[in-house]
Amino acid sequence: MAMAASNKFLMEEVTEDFLSCSICLENYKNPKVLPCLHTFCQQCLESFKAKSGGVLKCATCRIQCDTPIQKLKSNIFLTSLLDTFQRQRQLKTDHPPVCEVCQEKTATHRCVDCPQFTCDVCVKAHRYTPALRSHEVLTIDKYREIQSTGQLMVQSKVFCSVHKDSQLKFYCDTCQVPVCVECTIVKHRVPEHVHRDLQEVADEYKTQLREMLGKLKVKEKQIKKEKVAAESKREEIQNQCEVEKSKVKKRAKEVIERVKREEKMLIDSLDESATMALKDATMNIDEREFHHGNIVSTHHYLEALVHHGNAVHLLSTRLETMKRINEMVSMKKISPISHDIIKFQPTSDLGTLVGVITSDIHVCLSKCTVENIPKLLVRGESVNLLITTRDSKGKQAIVHHDVKTRVKTRKPDASWEDIDVTDNNDGTFHVKITGKMEGKQQIAMTIGNQHLPGSPFHIPVYIRGLVQTVGKGQLNSPFGLTINKHGDFVTADRENNRVVIHDIDGKFKQSFTFTGQFAKPFTPRDVTISDNNEYFMTDENNKQVVVSDENGKLIRKFGSSEIDNPRGIAINSVTKNVYVSEFSTDCIRKYTQDGVYIKSFGRNGSRRGEFNGPCMLAMNSNGMVYVPDYNNDCIQVFNSDDQFLFEFSSTGDSTMSCSRAVAVDENDYVYVGSEHKVTKHDSNGQFICRIDSDKDGLRHPLGVAVCNDGRIAVVDFSNNCIKVFVN
Structure with missing residues (x-):
């Protein structure tokens, strides 16, 4: 039965x-x-x-x-x-099955052990095969008759995957797998392996599995109970919000149109707070539902396995099953839902006729922000800062009236001077700071005597103009220039056959020479740095691009098949492709960062998209390519698909002459080095101002770079140095 x-x-x-x-x-x-x-x-x-x-x-x-x-x-x-x-x-x-041996005749018999349908002819071969003689073969009618009484096992004997004709009867405790008699002689021999009767082990495992299923059932009920509690909490949040909204509406009906506008503002505030809380509650419920579903599906599968699987079925995934059950049973309890209590408070204050929304929210200093902190200040000039106070969730929050927000600056005598703070009464404050003395100005910002993140801030203050000279007496015919992630000056020192690095204070740090690694001495013209900190350098002597790490270790080189006279090099901020300018062949080569050649664009000429001596290159944040066209006295601009956009040549009071170098800052302002000066332009090429002055004695600026603190560094080729300016 x-x-x-x-x-x-x-x-x-x-x-x-x-x-x-x-x-x-x-x-x-x-x-x-x-x-x-x-x-x-x-x-x-x-x-x-x-x-x-x-x-x-x-x-x-x-x-x-x-x-x-x-x-x-x-x-x-x-x-x-x-x-x-x-x-x-x-x-x-109604259709009799086809013989599974010959695949042609109608089956008349069924082997209980294989299991297999066979016809009258094939059944004889089945019966006389020595390995199959012990199998029980019945006619299909007899098979149906016995099966209908429940006396026939639904699942047949299982045979060894290695010894096809040998039934799995034992369990190897050493390997934890079912085995046949031949396996115990060949691969699972005693005394190295211990064998037991398969059914005996399966019975033990069933007992153990039933006990674990009981624990899993308890865990399933626990998760379900927590889910119900979470749903109840969600309903409580919804009900509370509706109750408080009804209070707002009742109060709002008693006043005029001004009150109606205030009513809407208050309801929106409640809805926003409730939405955030409901979102957290829903996520909490979803997480519990997810775990509950996993447990239910696993439990259902294992129940079926226990009730209907044979010994092999049970033991084939024993290790995985026990591991999975233990993982589920020992699952950490999910933290219960918590939310800020929000309530409507009626008021008779003239400032708000309906009322206000009160909350247990407090300002969280670690979440507060200060915007528009400058990288540097010019002495005498000012900048407006915005302080925003926020709660623990990062939402803008109003500071309690008893808590003071203060900003102060350190004076030359080391004493502190307060700076006026404008409270906008919405959780934001405006502060105006002014560069008062050359050097690093210290600004402290506190709320309730506790510093905001980053406070005190140290802001360099400079006098506008030339502020630093780097590499004097160390460089020989320098060309291209870039700034690395440390703020160091990285210069192509051409006649010294090296790329040299000076720190932010102008002190020599290291150099790359690649001595003996190429056919001819390494002669760099320009250098740029990729997002993953690889240094890309144009090598004029060997007509190639050289790539190294930040310590000057050679990684790869490429371009010798296409490059003839390389000058500038830059990496597109959008496509990440490498651009190399060819001074004598008047074109731009384009490669992947791995050195795969993509294409070239441009040719000799004076029309749009044609060059006559393209020099150093630069890219802006949108992938626009700026090309100084030396003999055409202009800057040509292309999009990231290499299509010509526009050109510009004005330097305010004159036309650009011998444009050699260009750089772009984080705000897409463009800096151009032409014959004896450096000028600033907007992203469309409109002239803004001159960076240097005649008294700075700048001669042949061949490289321009924007420092990490916003200063402008310029290679002075004829004076063999780098000059740094504050704009």
């Missing part, structure tokens, strides 16, 4: 979904079981992994699986169950 009930459960209670892959929604094909105990077709897992960028995650619970798909265990329980269903359907149809 028990066996009949088992058969009935299989046919009536195990649904089609249980035998279907949740990815392809079809019956399993070569089902593989993941460590989380969820099963999918092997082909579905391979496709799913490919679509997920090569990382395999369970489509049900999203847990990552690091085991190669080919090494995952086959779910022989589901395979056997699916085979049983398919064969029983065949037996119930």
Whole structure:
């Protein structure tokens, strides 16, 4: 009777979904079981992994699986169950099954042990095959008759995958796998391996598994209870919000149009606060629901495995099953929902006729922000700062009236002087600071005697104009210039056959020479640095681009097949491609950062998109390419697709002459080095001002770079140095 009930459960209670892959929604094909105990077709897992960028995650619970798909265990329980269903359907149809041996004649017999349908001819071969003589072969009618009484096992004997004709009867405790008699002689020999009766081990494991299923059931109920509590909390938040809104509406009806506008403002504030709280509550519920669903699906699968799986089915995933159950049972408890209490407070204050929204929110200093802190200040000039006070969630919050917001600056005698702070009464404050003395000006900002993040701020203050000279007596015919992530000056020191680095104070730091690594001495013209801190240098002598790390170790070189006379080099901020200007062949070469040649654009001429001596290059934040055209006395500008946009040549009181160098700052202002001066322009080339002055004695500026603190560094070729200016 028990066996009949088992058969009935299989046919009536195990649904089609249980035998279907949740990815392809079809019956399993070569089902593989993941460590989380969820099963999918092997082909579905391979496709799913490919679509997920090569990382395999369970489509049900999203847990990552690091085991190669080919090494995952086959779910022989589901395979056997699916085979049983398919064969029983065949037996119930009006069409007799086809012989599974010859695939031609109608089947008349069924082997209980294989299991296999055979015709009258093939059954003789089956019976006389020595290895199959012990199999029980019945006519199909007899098979149906016995099966209907519940006396026939639905799931047949399981045979060894190595010794195909040998039944799995033992369990190797050493390897923790089912084995046949031949396995115990060949690969699992005693005394190295310990064997026990397969059914005996399976019975022990069933007892252990039932105990663990009890714990899993307790965990399932706990998560469900927490989910109900979370849903109740969400309803409480919604109800509270509605109650407080009704108070606002009742009060608002008593006043005039001004009150109606205030009513809307207050309701919006309540809705915003409630929305944030509801969002947190929903996320909390979703997380519990997610864990609950995983536990339910695992529990359902294991219940079916315990009730209907044979010993092999049970033990084939024993380690994975116990690990997964322990993970679920020991799952950390999710923190309960918490939210700020918001209430409507009626008031008779003339400033607000309806009332205000009160909250237990407090200002969180670590979340407060200060905007528009300058990298440097010019002495005598001012800048406006914006202080925003925020709560623990980063939302703008008003400081309690008893808490003071103060800003002060340190004077030359080391005493502190207060700076006026304008309270906007909305959680923001405006402060105006002025560069008072040359050097580093110290600004402290506090709320309730506690410093804001970053306070005190140290802001360099300069006098406008030339403020520093770097490399005097060390450089010989310097060309290109860039600034590295440390704020150092990185210069192509051409006649010294090196790239040299000076720190922010102008002190020599290191140099790259590449002695003996190329056919000819390394002769750099320009240098630029990629986002991953690789140094790209044009090598005029060897007609190539050289790439090194920040210590000057050679990484690669490229371009010798195309490059003839390299000058400037830059990396596009949008496409990340490398651009190299060719001074004598009047074109721009384009490469990937790995050195793969893409294309060239431009040719000799004086029309738009044509060059006559292109020099150093620069890119802005939108990927626009700025090309100094030396003999055409202008700057030509292209988009990131290398299409000509416009050109400009005005330097205010004159036309640009011998344009050699260009740089772009973070605000897309453009700095151009021409014959004897450096000028500032907007992103469209409109002249703004001159950076240097005649008294600075700038001669042949060949390189321009914007320092990390906003100063402008210029290579003075004829004076063999770098001059730094404050604009």
